[in-house]
Amino acid sequence: MVSLWGAKRGDSDRSQSQEHNDNDDDEQNQTHHQEPTEQTRLLPRDDSNNFLSPDDPAVSPYNLWSVRALRALSLFALGISFVWWTFLLVSIFVSPPLIHTRGSGFFAFSYTTLAVGYLVLGLLFFTVPSKQMTIWGLILSLLLLVNMIIIVSVPHIRREEGGVGIASVVWATVISLYQVVQNRTVTWGKREEEERLTGREETRRSLREWLAVLIEMIFLVVMGLAVVLFTATLILRARDASLAPQGELYSVYGGLYKVHLNCVGNRTAEDPDQPTILLEGGGGPVEHSLQPFIDDAYQSGVINRYCYWDRPGMAWSENAPSPHSAGMSVDVLSEALALADESGPWVVVSAGVGSLYSRLFASRHLLEVNGIFLIDPLHEAYLDSIGRPGRGFLLWLRGIISPLGLDRLAGAIIRGRTREDRVIGRSAYQTGKFIKAKLQENLVAVTMTAAEVQSARHIQMGETPLVVVSSGQKVKRDPLWAECQEDLSHITNNLVSWDVVHDAPHEVWSSGEGRQVLEKRLREIVEASRAHK
Structure with a gap:
């Protein structure tokens, strides 16, 4: 009886086990045939009793x-x-x-x-x-x-x-x-x-x-x-941007950008041979350097008329495309003067690095330029220092961080710098436009600009009256500067005067003695230009 009962029980257990396995197979087949979802596409959904550890790489x-x-x-x-x-x-x-x-x-x-x-x-x-x-x-x-x-x-x-x-x-x-x-x-x-x-x-x-x-x-x-x-x-x-320029902005270089030009004084029909002074600034905006002195000379009657402009990237002028050489700046100045209906005769007056631009302008307008006035001019021998790779890298770095405006903001908030200071004054060097212009100057100084200045020296008419006024401080401190100043006094054969102002700095007009010498020589170059005409 026990054996029979055990056998019957074993058959019953096997039957239940088989039924359970069949149910599992059905569930697996049903799961297998379900459409995969976004969650089950990569990993199958596990039962609640088989969760992964939070640190498992599969949990991602x-x-x-x-x-x-x-x-x-x-x-x-x-x-x-x-x-x-x-x-x-x-x-x-x-x-x-x-x-x-x-x-x-x-x-x-x-x-x-x-x-x-x-x-x-x-x-x-x-x-x-x-x-x-x-x-x-x-x-x-x-x-x-x-x-x-x-x-x-x-x-x-x-x-x-x-x-x-x-x-x-x-x-x-x-x-x-x-x-x-x-x-x-x-x-x-x-x-x-x-x-x-x-x-x-x-x-x-x-x-x-x-x-x-x-x-x-x-x-x-x-x-x-x-x-x-x-x-x-x-x-x-x-x-x-709310600071309006004196003068006008003229579209140049095929309308790609604008440059600022302003002429002060009126032409007189009674004296058509009276020259117009054409200013070229030094290392910064001309409005902060040479223009105030020339305007004083105009107000006092030393000169009758003058024009000044801002090179691309300076003050109100917009930046030019790169590369941009000194000769290209002179070309857009000529275009702006033509658009403004301005013509010579001219006496070009410049200081520092601006003298390179004036010399180029004189060589490209031989019949219109009747006088060259150089104030402590930069010689082309110094173009190597302007075009140093290290200087170019520092200018590029300054340009990259210029949008942060650290120096401009500090000047405005702490030092009380005005918009005039930032556009045409002592803080103008902080603007991105100015830095870009100086970087462009650096990139072509020893190549394009150097070649242009050398050609200008060969082309320049020898009869054009010339005045050179040099800084006594720089001449004493730098023998090469003294030699270069003497060399520049020979760019024409008609030297009216070469003066070395004893105690004057690079900006000669900033000293009393320098202003007296400059006014005197300015009268002489105007008269010499009339005689040259």
Whole structure:
């Protein structure tokens, strides 16, 4: 009886086991035939009793195709941004067709650098999103939006930045907003996968994750501070744009940019041979150096009429495309004078490096220039120092950080610098336009400009009256400068006078003795030019 009962029981157990196995097979087949979802495509959904550890590498937002697609989009945006960044970097030295900016171009480069940096940062810390990153991303987006509004709404800045600058700031704004979306999407994907594979959202962070969040936060704070400085500098530029120039702005070089030209005094029909003084500034805006002295001479009757202009990138003049040599500046001056219906006879008056430009103008207008007046002029032997590679690198570096406006903002807030100081005064050297002009001067000093000046010396008419007034301080301090001053007194055969003013600095007109000598020689060169005519 026991054996029979045991046999019957064994048959019953085998039957139940077989039925249970059949049910499992049915469930597996049913699961196998279910349409895969986004969550089950890469990893199958586990039962609640088989959750993974939160530290398992399989617990990753990359399991979702939407997150992977977002990362691919970030890589694509980084590629586009890097190409544009490289393009803008090259355009500082050589302007491609249709890409010239009438301003310095450093703002466009800075916005693109910001976009590239933000994309790289987002990719490096792609799987470590945080609420703090979202907050800082929104702050950065808002600040960039303000920058975009300023650039587009202020006509002067909009013209200087052009399509290149506007496109760059818009792109940076779009990238900052995109990074916020990316951060939120990855946060969602991370939570979804944690709940699916571990059974709950992971709220704790490892030390490595906290370190990653801290590093990204530091970079985002730095970017935010940079954009705050960009905004403050743009506000200063908008303020400076309200300073109207004396004279007119003329479109030159095929309408690519404008230069400022102003003529003071009227021509008299009774004395058509009376020359017009044509000023060329030194290392900075002529309005801050030579023009006030010449205007005093005009007011006192020493001269009857004078004209002055700003070289490209100086004061109210816009930047020229790169490369840009001294001879190219002289050509656009000639074009501006023609557009203003101004003609000679001229007596060119210049100081420092501006003397190279005056000599080029005289050699290209032989029949119109009746006198050359050089005030402590720069000799072409010093073009090597202007074109030093180290100097060029420092100018480029200054240009790159110029959108931060550290020196301009400090001057305006702490030292009380006015818009006149920043446009035509002692702070003009801080502007991006000025730095770009000096960088252009550096890049071609020993090549194009040196060749142009050498040719001008061969072409110059020997009968043109010449006056040279040199700084006694520089002559005593630098024997080479003294030799070069003597050499410049021989660029024509008609030397009216060469004076070395004993105690005068490089800006000879800033001393009392220097002003007396200059006024005296100015009268003499005007009379000599009339006789030469």
